[in-house]
Amino acid sequence: MSSSHATGAPGEAVKAVYRHLDCLLQGIHDLQKAGIKDFTVLSPIPRHEIDEMLYKGEPSPVRWFTLAGGILGGTMIFSLAALTHANWPMIIPGGKPLVSIPPFLVVTFEGTILWASMFTLVGLLKFCGLPATNLHPAIKDPRFTNDCFGIVFERSGTRLKEIVHILESSGATEVTHG
Numbered sequence: 317m318s319s320s321h322a323t324g325a326p327g328e329a330v331k332a333v334y335r336h337l338d339c340l341l342q343g344i345h346d347l348q349k350a351g352i353k354d355f356t357v358l359s360p361i362p363r364h365e366i367d368e369m370l371y372k373g374e375p376s377p378v379r380w381f382t383l384a385g386g387i388l389g390g391t392m393i394f395s396l397a398a399l400t401h402a403n404w405p406m407i408i409p410g411g412k413p414l415v416s417i418p419p420f421l422v423v424t425f426e427g428t429i430l431w432a433s434m435f436t437l438v439g440l441l442k443f444c445g446l447p448a449t450n451l452h453p454a455i456k457d458p459r460f461t462n463d464c465f466g467i468v469f470e471r472s473g474t475r476l477k478e479i480v481h482i483l484e485s486s487g488a489t490e491v492t493h494g
Contacts (some may be wrong), residue, residue, distance in 0.1 A: 330469040330479055331454040332488035337363060339487030340465040344369045346482045347467070352475060356468045358460035381439030382432050389431020394424040454492075464489075 334340040340357070344366070347355060357366055398415040405414055440446070452470045460466045467488075472479050476493065483491045 327471050327473060328476065328493050329452060329454050330472045330476065330483070330491065330493040331457065332467045332483040332486075333457070333459060333490040334465040334467075334487065335463075335489050336487070337365065337465060340467070341365055341369060343467055343483055343486035343488060346486050347479075350478065350482060352479060352482070354469070354471075356455060356470070358455065358457075358466040358468065360461055360463060360465070376443070378436060378439035378443055381435045381442075385435025385438075386428045386432035388435075390424050390428035392431070393427025394420055397423055 332343065334343065340359075344357065347353075348369070357370060359366055397420045401415055408414065452468065454468045454470070457466065467483060469479060472493065480491055480493065
């Protein structure tokens, strides 16, 4: 295990590299137990264990974007079809209503799906931080997209020594800062 000693200035970046998922999970648990937040967890593959530890079962806020897009899209498309039909009325035999719901259901459904998917894309881009143009150099470590897990603090604050100690004791193969 190689690491640098916590002698740097408080507030500097800290990066921990883990070879095994269980060590990473222990590091996350220990950081949360100590009340330390504002760190980024990096993984080469999606792991539900990491999501469960970080978000504790809370649903994604992207679902509200999907709901808003679906309601807006369905309302807009139904209104467009109904208003168009009302502006250019035809002679409808048998006393049927001019704006009838069943004929407009298909186009309303399609508009709901279209707008919900577009709003979902916007929500994903917003909450995933995409495009990621201003990443900290520690996050760009190529090992995190190959075979290692990581925890990165962009600013460690005044708890630098405690953070480094927790990361080292949780099984990180490398802890660097600066």
